[in-house]
Amino acid sequence: MHAKAPSPIARTEQPASHLFYGSRQRRPLVERAEGIYVWTQDGRRFIDGSSGPMVANIGHGNRNVIAAMQRQMEKATFAYRLHFENEPAEELARLLSQKMPGDLDRVFFVSGGSEAVESAIKLARQWAVATGQPKRWKVICRMPSYHGGTMGALAVTGDLALTETFAPQTLAMPAIPAPTAYRDRDNLSMEQRGIRYADMLEEKILAEGPESVAAFIMEPIGGAATAALVPPDSYFARIREICDQYGILLIHDEVMSGAARTGKYLGGDHWACRPDIITMSKGIGSGYAPLGAMIASRRVVEPVLDMGGFQHGYTYAGNPLACAAGLAVLDEMELLGCEENAAAMGDLLIAELQGLTERFPFIAGVRGKGLLIGADMVADPQDFTPLPKDKHANQRLLDLAYERGLIVYSRRIRGDGLGLDNFILAPPLIITKEQVGEMVGVLGDSLEALA
Ligand code: PLP
Numbered sequence: 545m546h547a548k549a550p551s552p553i554a555r556t557e558q559p560a561s562h563l564f565y566g567s568r569q570r571r572p573l574v575e576r577a578e579g580i581y582v583w584t585q586d587g588r589r590f591i592d593g594s595s596g597p598m599v600a601n602i603g604h605g606n607r608n609v610i611a612a613m614q615r616q617m618e619k620a621t622f623a624y625r626l627h628f629e630n631e632p633a634e635e636l637a638r639l640l641s642q643k644m645p646g647d648l649d650r651v652f653f654v655s656g657g658s659e660a661v662e663s664a665i666k667l668a669r670q671w672a673v674a675t676g677q678p679k680r681w682k683v684i685c686r687m688p689s690y691h692g693g694t695m696g697a698l699a700v701t702g703d704l705a706l707t708e709t710f711a712p713q714t715l716a717m718p719a720i721p722a723p724t725a726y727r728d729r730d731n732l733s734m735e736q737r738g739i740r741y742a743d744m745l746e747e748k749i750l751a752e753g754p755e756s757v758a759a760f761i762m763e764p765i766g767g768a769a770t771a772a773l774v775p776p777d778s779y780f781a782r783i784r785e786i787c788d789q790y791g792i793l794l795i796h797d798e799v800m801s802g803a804a805r806t807g808k809y810l811g812g813d814h815w816a817c818r819p820d821i822i823t824m825s826k827g828i829g830s831g832y833a834p835l836g837a838m839i840a841s842r843r844v845v846e847p848v849l850d851m852g853g854f855q856h857g858y859t860y861a862g863n864p865l866a867c868a869a870g871l872a873v874l875d876e877m878e879l880l881g882c883e884e885n886a887a888a889m890g891d892l893l894i895a896e897l898q899g900l901t902e903r904f905p906f907i908a909g910v911r912g913k914g915l916l917i918g919a920d921m922v923a924d925p926q927d928f929t930p931l932p933k934d935k936h937a938n939q940r941l942l943d944l945a946y947e948r949g950l951i952v953y954s955r956r957i958r959g960d961g962l963g964l965d966n967f968i969l970a971p972p973l974i975i976t977k978e979q980v981g982e983m984v985g986v987l988g989d990s991l992e993a994l995a
Contacts, residue, residue, distance in 0.1 A: 771918025803827025
Protein backbone atom coordinates (compact mmCIF):
# COMPACT_ATOMS: atom_id res chain seq x y z
CA MET A 545 0.00 0.00 0.00
CA HIS A 546 1.15 3.54 -0.71
CA ALA A 547 1.31 6.42 1.73
CA LYS A 548 -1.96 8.17 2.48
CA ALA A 549 -3.12 10.23 -0.48
CA PRO A 550 -4.42 13.71 0.27
CA SER A 551 -8.17 13.53 0.64
CA PRO A 552 -10.14 15.03 -2.27
CA ILE A 553 -12.88 15.74 0.25
CA ALA A 554 -10.66 17.85 2.46
CA ARG A 555 -9.28 19.67 -0.62
CA THR A 556 -12.70 20.75 -1.79
CA GLU A 557 -12.98 24.44 -1.18
CA GLN A 558 -16.15 25.59 0.45
CA PRO A 559 -17.03 28.79 2.24
CA ALA A 560 -16.62 28.68 6.01
CA SER A 561 -19.81 27.42 7.52
CA HIS A 562 -21.68 27.64 10.77
CA LEU A 563 -22.95 24.15 10.12
CA PHE A 564 -21.52 21.43 12.30
CA TYR A 565 -21.78 17.70 11.78
CA GLY A 566 -19.12 15.19 12.67
CA SER A 567 -15.82 16.76 11.72
CA ARG A 568 -14.11 19.76 10.15
CA GLN A 569 -14.32 18.20 6.69
CA ARG A 570 -16.47 20.09 4.22
CA ARG A 571 -18.24 18.25 1.44
CA PRO A 572 -19.21 19.80 -1.88
CA LEU A 573 -22.68 21.31 -2.09
CA VAL A 574 -25.28 18.98 -3.55
CA GLU A 575 -27.18 20.28 -6.57
CA ARG A 576 -29.64 17.54 -7.53
CA ALA A 577 -30.15 13.81 -7.47
CA GLU A 578 -31.92 11.37 -9.75
CA GLY A 579 -32.06 7.59 -9.83
CA ILE A 580 -28.73 6.26 -8.58
CA TYR A 581 -26.85 9.50 -9.28
CA VAL A 582 -26.13 12.68 -7.31
CA TRP A 583 -24.69 15.89 -8.83
CA THR A 584 -22.80 18.56 -6.91
CA GLN A 585 -22.78 22.30 -7.62
CA ASP A 586 -19.23 22.08 -8.93
CA GLY A 587 -20.55 19.90 -11.75
CA ARG A 588 -19.42 16.47 -10.58
CA ARG A 589 -21.57 13.36 -10.82
CA PHE A 590 -21.51 10.58 -8.21
CA ILE A 591 -22.87 7.06 -8.29
CA ASP A 592 -24.67 6.69 -4.97
CA GLY A 593 -23.20 3.27 -4.28
CA SER A 594 -24.48 3.20 -0.71
CA SER A 595 -27.82 5.04 -1.08
CA GLY A 596 -26.37 7.60 1.35
CA PRO A 597 -26.27 5.55 4.55
CA MET A 598 -28.48 2.83 3.00
CA VAL A 599 -31.48 5.17 2.77
CA ALA A 600 -32.42 5.97 -0.85
CA ASN A 601 -33.93 2.53 -1.54
CA ILE A 602 -36.29 3.60 -4.36
CA GLY A 603 -33.70 5.97 -5.84
CA HIS A 604 -33.50 9.74 -5.93
CA GLY A 605 -35.92 12.20 -7.51
CA ASN A 606 -38.93 9.89 -7.83
CA ARG A 607 -41.65 12.09 -9.38
CA ASN A 608 -44.57 10.09 -7.98
CA VAL A 609 -43.34 10.46 -4.41
CA ILE A 610 -42.69 14.17 -4.91
CA ALA A 611 -46.20 14.63 -6.36
CA ALA A 612 -47.80 12.72 -3.47
CA MET A 613 -45.93 14.91 -0.99
CA GLN A 614 -47.02 18.05 -2.82
CA ARG A 615 -50.65 16.90 -2.65
CA GLN A 616 -50.36 16.29 1.08
CA MET A 617 -48.67 19.65 1.63
CA GLU A 618 -51.73 21.34 0.15
CA LYS A 619 -53.87 19.64 2.80
CA ALA A 620 -51.94 19.59 6.10
CA THR A 621 -48.26 19.32 6.85
CA PHE A 622 -48.66 18.83 10.58
CA ALA A 623 -51.30 17.43 12.88
CA TYR A 624 -50.35 16.58 16.44
CA ARG A 625 -51.13 13.00 17.37
CA LEU A 626 -52.78 13.91 20.68
CA HIS A 627 -55.27 16.14 18.86
CA PHE A 628 -55.88 14.47 15.50
CA GLU A 629 -55.48 11.24 13.58
CA ASN A 630 -54.39 11.66 9.99
CA GLU A 631 -55.16 9.55 6.96
CA PRO A 632 -51.61 8.98 5.62
CA ALA A 633 -50.48 7.70 9.04
CA GLU A 634 -53.50 5.41 9.39
CA GLU A 635 -53.11 4.02 5.89
CA LEU A 636 -49.35 3.57 6.15
CA ALA A 637 -49.77 1.78 9.50
CA ARG A 638 -52.33 -0.55 7.91
CA LEU A 639 -50.11 -1.37 4.92
CA LEU A 640 -46.93 -1.74 6.98
CA SER A 641 -48.61 -4.08 9.43
CA GLN A 642 -49.63 -6.30 6.48
CA LYS A 643 -45.96 -6.71 5.69
CA MET A 644 -45.05 -7.78 9.21
CA PRO A 645 -44.84 -11.36 10.49
CA GLY A 646 -47.22 -12.88 13.05
CA ASP A 647 -49.36 -10.49 15.04
CA LEU A 648 -47.08 -7.48 14.70
CA ASP A 649 -49.76 -5.03 13.76
CA ARG A 650 -49.31 -2.13 16.17
CA VAL A 651 -47.34 0.65 14.49
CA PHE A 652 -45.72 3.56 16.34
CA PHE A 653 -44.32 6.18 13.98
CA VAL A 654 -41.14 8.14 14.71
CA SER A 655 -38.72 10.25 12.66
CA GLY A 656 -35.64 8.06 12.42
CA GLY A 657 -33.83 4.87 13.37
CA SER A 658 -32.52 5.96 16.77
CA GLU A 659 -36.00 7.07 17.80
CA ALA A 660 -37.37 3.71 16.69
CA VAL A 661 -34.78 1.87 18.80
CA GLU A 662 -35.37 4.13 21.83
CA SER A 663 -39.06 3.41 21.48
CA ALA A 664 -38.46 -0.35 21.33
CA ILE A 665 -36.27 -0.30 24.43
CA LYS A 666 -38.86 1.71 26.34
CA LEU A 667 -41.74 -0.44 25.13
CA ALA A 668 -39.92 -3.58 26.27
CA ARG A 669 -39.40 -2.06 29.71
CA GLN A 670 -42.95 -0.82 30.05
CA TRP A 671 -44.27 -4.20 28.88
CA ALA A 672 -42.27 -5.83 31.67
CA VAL A 673 -43.75 -3.47 34.26
CA ALA A 674 -47.25 -3.79 32.82
CA THR A 675 -47.10 -7.59 32.97
CA GLY A 676 -45.96 -7.70 36.60
CA GLN A 677 -42.26 -8.30 35.93
CA PRO A 678 -40.75 -5.04 37.20
CA LYS A 679 -37.29 -6.55 37.71
CA ARG A 680 -36.85 -7.00 33.96
CA TRP A 681 -35.05 -4.04 32.40
CA LYS A 682 -31.87 -5.20 30.65
CA VAL A 683 -31.71 -5.37 26.88
CA ILE A 684 -28.99 -7.74 25.75
CA CYS A 685 -27.27 -6.66 22.54
CA ARG A 686 -24.45 -7.79 20.26
CA MET A 687 -20.87 -6.70 19.80
CA PRO A 688 -20.23 -5.32 17.21
CA SER A 689 -23.52 -3.72 16.31
CA TYR A 690 -25.04 -0.33 15.56
CA HIS A 691 -28.45 0.76 16.81
CA GLY A 692 -28.24 4.55 16.82
CA GLY A 693 -26.73 7.62 18.39
CA THR A 694 -29.14 8.61 21.16
CA MET A 695 -28.32 7.51 24.71
CA GLY A 696 -30.63 4.49 24.87
CA ALA A 697 -29.71 3.31 21.38
CA LEU A 698 -26.04 3.87 22.19
CA ALA A 699 -26.40 1.70 25.30
CA VAL A 700 -27.19 -1.28 23.04
CA THR A 701 -24.64 -0.35 20.37
CA GLY A 702 -21.50 -2.46 20.20
CA ASP A 703 -18.89 -0.17 18.69
CA LEU A 704 -16.30 1.17 21.13
CA ALA A 705 -15.30 3.94 18.71
CA LEU A 706 -18.77 5.41 19.25
CA THR A 707 -19.56 4.44 22.83
CA GLU A 708 -16.36 4.79 24.85
CA THR A 709 -16.47 8.57 25.35
CA PHE A 710 -20.06 8.42 26.53
CA ALA A 711 -19.65 5.35 28.75
CA PRO A 712 -20.14 7.29 32.02
CA GLN A 713 -23.44 8.63 30.71
CA THR A 714 -24.90 5.52 29.15
CA LEU A 715 -26.23 2.48 30.90
CA ALA A 716 -24.24 0.05 28.77
CA MET A 717 -26.18 -3.17 28.33
CA PRO A 718 -24.81 -6.73 28.37
CA ALA A 719 -23.50 -7.86 24.98
CA ILE A 720 -22.82 -11.17 23.26
CA PRO A 721 -20.58 -11.60 20.20
CA ALA A 722 -22.22 -10.99 16.82
CA PRO A 723 -22.27 -14.23 14.78
CA THR A 724 -19.20 -13.56 12.64
CA ALA A 725 -19.12 -17.26 11.77
CA TYR A 726 -17.80 -16.61 8.26
CA ARG A 727 -14.33 -15.95 9.61
CA ASP A 728 -14.16 -18.62 12.31
CA ARG A 729 -11.44 -21.18 11.78
CA ASP A 730 -12.66 -24.30 13.55
CA ASN A 731 -13.94 -27.69 12.53
CA LEU A 732 -17.60 -26.84 13.00
CA SER A 733 -20.10 -26.58 10.15
CA MET A 734 -21.80 -23.21 9.55
CA GLU A 735 -24.96 -24.60 11.10
CA GLN A 736 -23.11 -25.68 14.24
CA ARG A 737 -21.51 -22.26 14.48
CA GLY A 738 -24.94 -20.63 14.19
CA ILE A 739 -26.16 -22.64 17.18
CA ARG A 740 -22.99 -21.90 19.11
CA TYR A 741 -23.40 -18.13 18.64
CA ALA A 742 -27.10 -18.31 19.54
CA ASP A 743 -26.32 -20.34 22.66
CA MET A 744 -24.17 -17.43 23.84
CA LEU A 745 -27.45 -15.60 24.39
CA GLU A 746 -28.61 -18.26 26.79
CA GLU A 747 -25.29 -18.15 28.63
CA LYS A 748 -25.57 -14.38 28.95
CA ILE A 749 -29.18 -14.54 30.16
CA LEU A 750 -28.17 -17.04 32.84
CA ALA A 751 -25.16 -14.96 33.86
CA GLU A 752 -27.26 -11.79 34.17
CA GLY A 753 -30.19 -13.52 35.84
CA PRO A 754 -33.16 -14.30 33.57
CA GLU A 755 -35.52 -12.32 35.82
CA SER A 756 -33.55 -9.12 35.02
CA VAL A 757 -33.67 -9.35 31.20
CA ALA A 758 -36.48 -7.70 29.23
CA ALA A 759 -35.30 -8.11 25.65
CA PHE A 760 -32.62 -9.05 23.15
CA ILE A 761 -31.93 -6.71 20.23
CA MET A 762 -30.24 -7.73 16.98
CA GLU A 763 -29.96 -6.76 13.35
CA PRO A 764 -31.13 -9.81 11.35
CA ILE A 765 -28.62 -8.85 8.67
CA GLY A 766 -25.88 -6.67 10.08
CA GLY A 767 -25.39 -3.13 8.89
CA ALA A 768 -23.02 -0.32 9.74
CA ALA A 769 -20.98 -2.22 12.34
CA THR A 770 -20.59 -5.55 10.62
CA ALA A 771 -20.86 -4.68 6.93
CA ALA A 772 -23.78 -6.89 5.90
CA LEU A 773 -23.14 -9.75 8.29
CA VAL A 774 -25.39 -12.73 7.49
CA PRO A 775 -25.69 -15.21 10.37
CA PRO A 776 -25.83 -18.95 9.64
CA ASP A 777 -29.40 -20.16 8.99
CA SER A 778 -29.52 -22.11 12.25
CA TYR A 779 -29.01 -18.96 14.32
CA PHE A 780 -32.49 -17.51 14.01
CA ALA A 781 -34.68 -20.39 15.23
CA ARG A 782 -32.39 -21.02 18.18
CA ILE A 783 -32.48 -17.33 19.21
CA ARG A 784 -36.29 -17.38 19.10
CA GLU A 785 -36.35 -20.58 21.14
CA ILE A 786 -34.10 -19.07 23.84
CA CYS A 787 -36.17 -15.86 24.03
CA ASP A 788 -39.35 -17.93 24.43
CA GLN A 789 -37.78 -20.15 27.04
CA TYR A 790 -36.82 -17.21 29.26
CA GLY A 791 -39.82 -14.99 28.49
CA ILE A 792 -37.67 -12.34 26.80
CA LEU A 793 -38.82 -10.09 23.97
CA LEU A 794 -36.97 -10.37 20.67
CA ILE A 795 -36.36 -7.03 18.94
CA HIS A 796 -35.28 -7.07 15.31
CA ASP A 797 -33.64 -3.82 14.27
CA GLU A 798 -34.55 -3.63 10.57
CA VAL A 799 -33.66 0.05 10.25
CA MET A 800 -31.07 -0.82 7.60
CA SER A 801 -32.02 -4.34 6.50
CA GLY A 802 -35.72 -3.58 6.06
CA ALA A 803 -37.77 -1.95 3.28
CA ALA A 804 -36.73 -4.37 0.52
CA ARG A 805 -33.01 -3.64 0.96
CA THR A 806 -32.02 -7.33 1.12
CA GLY A 807 -34.37 -8.62 -1.58
CA LYS A 808 -37.30 -9.32 0.76
CA TYR A 809 -39.35 -6.70 2.59
CA LEU A 810 -37.65 -7.54 5.90
CA GLY A 811 -34.22 -9.03 6.43
CA GLY A 812 -35.80 -11.51 8.84
CA ASP A 813 -38.17 -12.71 6.07
CA HIS A 814 -35.29 -14.76 4.65
CA TRP A 815 -35.70 -17.03 7.68
CA ALA A 816 -39.42 -16.55 8.41
CA CYS A 817 -38.48 -14.86 11.71
CA ARG A 818 -41.08 -14.00 14.36
CA PRO A 819 -39.67 -11.17 16.49
CA ASP A 820 -41.90 -9.36 19.01
CA ILE A 821 -40.84 -5.86 18.00
CA ILE A 822 -39.40 -4.54 14.72
CA THR A 823 -37.73 -1.17 14.24
CA MET A 824 -37.61 0.44 10.79
CA SER A 825 -36.52 3.72 9.20
CA LYS A 826 -34.13 4.60 6.34
CA GLY A 827 -35.76 2.86 3.33
CA ILE A 828 -39.37 3.40 4.45
CA GLY A 829 -38.92 7.12 3.86
CA SER A 830 -36.21 6.49 1.24
CA GLY A 831 -34.77 9.93 1.92
CA TYR A 832 -37.95 11.79 0.97
CA ALA A 833 -38.91 12.46 4.59
CA PRO A 834 -37.55 11.67 8.05
CA LEU A 835 -39.64 8.62 8.92
CA GLY A 836 -39.26 5.63 11.16
CA ALA A 837 -41.51 3.11 12.82
CA MET A 838 -41.59 0.67 15.67
CA ILE A 839 -43.96 -2.18 14.98
CA ALA A 840 -44.90 -4.40 17.89
CA SER A 841 -47.02 -7.40 18.56
CA ARG A 842 -50.47 -6.99 20.08
CA ARG A 843 -49.34 -9.22 22.95
CA VAL A 844 -46.75 -6.59 23.91
CA VAL A 845 -48.77 -3.45 23.26
CA GLU A 846 -52.11 -4.35 24.85
CA PRO A 847 -50.85 -4.64 28.47
CA VAL A 848 -49.05 -1.31 28.04
CA LEU A 849 -52.24 0.38 26.83
CA ASP A 850 -54.17 -1.26 29.68
CA MET A 851 -51.66 0.30 32.07
CA GLY A 852 -52.80 3.73 30.92
CA GLY A 853 -50.77 4.11 27.72
CA PHE A 854 -47.20 4.03 26.43
CA GLN A 855 -45.27 6.63 28.41
CA HIS A 856 -43.36 7.84 25.39
CA GLY A 857 -43.78 9.88 22.24
CA TYR A 858 -42.30 12.47 19.91
CA THR A 859 -43.72 15.74 18.57
CA TYR A 860 -43.29 14.65 14.95
CA ALA A 861 -44.68 11.14 15.46
CA GLY A 862 -47.02 10.17 12.63
CA ASN A 863 -46.39 13.41 10.78
CA PRO A 864 -48.84 13.49 7.83
CA LEU A 865 -46.28 14.72 5.31
CA ALA A 866 -43.69 12.10 6.30
CA CYS A 867 -46.35 9.39 6.24
CA ALA A 868 -47.63 10.54 2.83
CA ALA A 869 -44.06 10.18 1.58
CA GLY A 870 -43.86 6.74 3.20
CA LEU A 871 -47.11 5.66 1.52
CA ALA A 872 -45.90 6.79 -1.90
CA VAL A 873 -42.53 5.09 -1.31
CA LEU A 874 -44.32 1.83 -0.51
CA ASP A 875 -46.35 2.12 -3.73
CA GLU A 876 -43.25 2.84 -5.78
CA MET A 877 -41.41 -0.06 -4.18
CA GLU A 878 -44.09 -2.40 -5.55
CA LEU A 879 -44.35 -0.67 -8.92
CA LEU A 880 -40.61 -0.68 -9.49
CA GLY A 881 -40.22 -4.28 -8.29
CA CYS A 882 -37.60 -3.26 -5.73
CA GLU A 883 -37.52 -6.58 -3.86
CA GLU A 884 -37.05 -8.61 -7.03
CA ASN A 885 -34.49 -6.22 -8.49
CA ALA A 886 -32.55 -6.08 -5.22
CA ALA A 887 -32.37 -9.88 -5.19
CA ALA A 888 -31.29 -10.15 -8.85
CA MET A 889 -28.82 -7.25 -8.86
CA GLY A 890 -27.51 -8.37 -5.47
CA ASP A 891 -26.61 -11.78 -6.90
CA LEU A 892 -24.82 -10.06 -9.74
CA LEU A 893 -22.98 -7.63 -7.49
CA ILE A 894 -21.85 -10.30 -5.06
CA ALA A 895 -20.46 -12.37 -7.94
CA GLU A 896 -18.63 -9.28 -9.26
CA LEU A 897 -17.16 -8.58 -5.81
CA GLN A 898 -16.06 -12.17 -5.45
CA GLY A 899 -14.33 -11.71 -8.82
CA LEU A 900 -12.53 -8.67 -7.42
CA THR A 901 -11.09 -10.73 -4.55
CA GLU A 902 -8.93 -12.55 -7.11
CA ARG A 903 -7.52 -9.24 -8.34
CA PHE A 904 -7.26 -7.79 -4.83
CA PRO A 905 -6.43 -10.48 -2.30
CA PHE A 906 -6.75 -8.00 0.56
CA ILE A 907 -10.53 -8.20 0.12
CA ALA A 908 -12.05 -11.06 2.07
CA GLY A 909 -15.35 -12.27 3.47
CA VAL A 910 -17.64 -10.96 0.72
CA ARG A 911 -21.17 -11.34 2.12
CA GLY A 912 -24.67 -9.96 2.21
CA LYS A 913 -28.13 -10.40 0.79
CA GLY A 914 -29.90 -8.44 -1.93
CA LEU A 915 -28.32 -5.02 -2.21
CA LEU A 916 -26.73 -4.93 1.24
CA ILE A 917 -23.30 -6.30 0.45
CA GLY A 918 -20.09 -5.98 2.42
CA ALA A 919 -16.52 -7.20 2.61
CA ASP A 920 -13.49 -6.85 4.86
CA MET A 921 -10.11 -5.45 3.90
CA VAL A 922 -7.39 -7.54 5.54
CA ALA A 923 -3.66 -8.18 5.63
CA ASP A 924 -4.17 -11.93 5.34
CA PRO A 925 -7.39 -13.34 3.88
CA GLN A 926 -6.74 -16.77 5.42
CA ASP A 927 -7.05 -15.65 9.01
CA PHE A 928 -8.56 -12.16 8.60
CA THR A 929 -5.53 -10.40 10.08
CA PRO A 930 -6.44 -6.68 10.14
CA LEU A 931 -4.52 -4.19 8.02
CA PRO A 932 -2.26 -1.90 10.05
CA LYS A 933 -4.36 0.93 11.49
CA ASP A 934 -2.06 3.61 10.12
CA LYS A 935 -2.89 2.51 6.56
CA HIS A 936 -6.39 3.98 7.09
CA ALA A 937 -7.68 1.63 4.40
CA ASN A 938 -11.30 2.48 5.19
CA GLN A 939 -10.83 6.24 4.85
CA ARG A 940 -8.58 5.87 1.83
CA LEU A 941 -11.03 3.66 -0.02
CA LEU A 942 -13.77 6.13 0.70
CA ASP A 943 -11.63 9.02 -0.58
CA LEU A 944 -10.30 7.19 -3.64
CA ALA A 945 -13.79 6.13 -4.69
CA TYR A 946 -15.15 9.62 -4.00
CA GLU A 947 -12.44 11.12 -6.17
CA ARG A 948 -13.61 8.80 -8.96
CA GLY A 949 -17.29 9.62 -8.50
CA LEU A 950 -18.46 6.67 -6.41
CA ILE A 951 -19.94 6.78 -2.92
CA VAL A 952 -19.07 3.72 -0.86
CA TYR A 953 -19.69 3.18 2.84
CA SER A 954 -16.47 2.24 4.60
CA ARG A 955 -15.62 2.00 8.29
CA ARG A 956 -13.28 0.46 10.81
CA ILE A 957 -15.12 -1.13 13.69
CA ARG A 958 -13.90 -1.34 17.22
CA GLY A 959 -16.06 -3.88 18.91
CA ASP A 960 -14.92 -7.35 18.08
CA GLY A 961 -11.31 -7.02 19.15
CA LEU A 962 -10.14 -7.20 15.55
CA GLY A 963 -10.60 -3.69 14.23
CA LEU A 964 -11.20 -4.78 10.66
CA ASP A 965 -11.60 -2.24 7.88
CA ASN A 966 -14.69 -3.01 5.87
CA PHE A 967 -16.93 -1.52 3.22
CA ILE A 968 -20.53 -1.79 2.10
CA LEU A 969 -22.07 -1.46 -1.33
CA ALA A 970 -25.79 -0.77 -1.16
CA PRO A 971 -26.98 1.20 -4.19
CA PRO A 972 -30.63 2.19 -4.73
CA LEU A 973 -32.75 -0.89 -5.43
CA ILE A 974 -33.62 0.34 -8.92
CA ILE A 975 -30.06 -0.08 -10.18
CA THR A 976 -29.70 -1.72 -13.59
CA LYS A 977 -27.27 -4.40 -14.73
CA GLU A 978 -25.30 -1.80 -16.71
CA GLN A 979 -25.10 0.49 -13.71
CA VAL A 980 -23.84 -2.40 -11.53
CA GLY A 981 -21.09 -2.84 -14.12
CA GLU A 982 -20.31 0.89 -14.04
CA MET A 983 -20.16 0.88 -10.23
CA VAL A 984 -17.92 -2.18 -10.02
CA GLY A 985 -15.63 -0.63 -12.65
CA VAL A 986 -15.09 2.48 -10.53
CA LEU A 987 -14.69 0.38 -7.40
CA GLY A 988 -12.03 -1.71 -9.16
CA ASP A 989 -10.14 1.47 -10.16
CA SER A 990 -10.33 2.72 -6.58
CA LEU A 991 -9.07 -0.57 -5.17
CA GLU A 992 -6.27 -0.55 -7.73
CA ALA A 993 -5.21 2.85 -6.40
CA LEU A 994 -5.45 1.57 -2.83
CA ALA A 995 -3.48 -1.66 -3.41
N1 PLP B 1 -30.39 0.97 13.71
C1 PLP B 1 -29.65 0.56 12.68
C2 PLP B 1 -29.56 -0.90 12.36
C3 PLP B 1 -28.98 1.50 11.88
O1 PLP B 1 -28.25 1.08 10.84
C4 PLP B 1 -29.11 2.87 12.19
C5 PLP B 1 -28.40 3.89 11.39
O2 PLP B 1 -27.49 3.61 10.66
C6 PLP B 1 -29.88 3.24 13.29
C7 PLP B 1 -30.51 2.27 14.03
C8 PLP B 1 -30.03 4.69 13.68
O3 PLP B 1 -30.77 5.35 12.73
P1 PLP B 1 -30.77 6.96 12.61
O4 PLP B 1 -29.41 7.34 12.16
O5 PLP B 1 -31.86 7.23 11.60
O6 PLP B 1 -31.13 7.49 13.95
